[in-house]
Amino acid sequence: MEEPKxxxxxxSKISFIEQQTELSRVLRFPVPxxxxxxxGQFVMLKMELQEKNGFKxxxxxxxxxxxxxxxxxxxxxxxxxxxxxxxEENGFVSKYFNRxxxxxxxxxxxxxxxxxxxxxxxxxxxxx
Numbered sequence: 001m002e003e004p005k006x007x008x009x010x011x012s013k014i015s016f017i018e019q020q021t022e023l024s025r026v027l028r029f030p031v032p033x034x035x036x037x038x039x040g041q042f043v044m045l046k047m048e049l050q051e052k053n054g055f056k057x058x059x060x061x062x063x064x065x066x067x068x069x070x071x072x073x074x075x076x077x078x079x080x081x082x083x084x085x086x087x088e089e090n091g092f093v094s095k096y097f098n099r100x101x102x103x104x105x106x107x108x109x110x111x112x113x114x115x116x117x118x119x120x121x122x123x124x125x126x127x128x
Contacts (some may be wrong), residue, residue, distance in 0.1 A: 003115070004036045009046075010109040014101055015080065023087040025098050026072065029109055033078050036112075042070045043081060043111030047101075049093070055100050058092045065093050071112065081109070 016028035029045075037043075046066040049057055057063060073082035087098040
């Protein structure tokens, strides 16, 4: 299967949040119905961080931050993508996504990206 071409700067809002563990969440973002991706690809999420609820942006870094996140939803489900975000000890953006973001927060999505994905047509046997 041919890799889908990336779409840049899809404006979306967080539509679903599910706490998985104390340090991880699944976040869902609506995307156009024609947005497609392959298992193993990722998206770039760009968001303007807000200093609230005790959260501070580190070392004078810009409020607008962008990070890569693997897509965790199935490519057969259309109209949204999900990412699982694990909070990292020194990752102020992952902390923001796990502690601060709320339903309805605005986010910009670009993607999909990445060439590490499974294609049934390539080989008869695959060793993972």
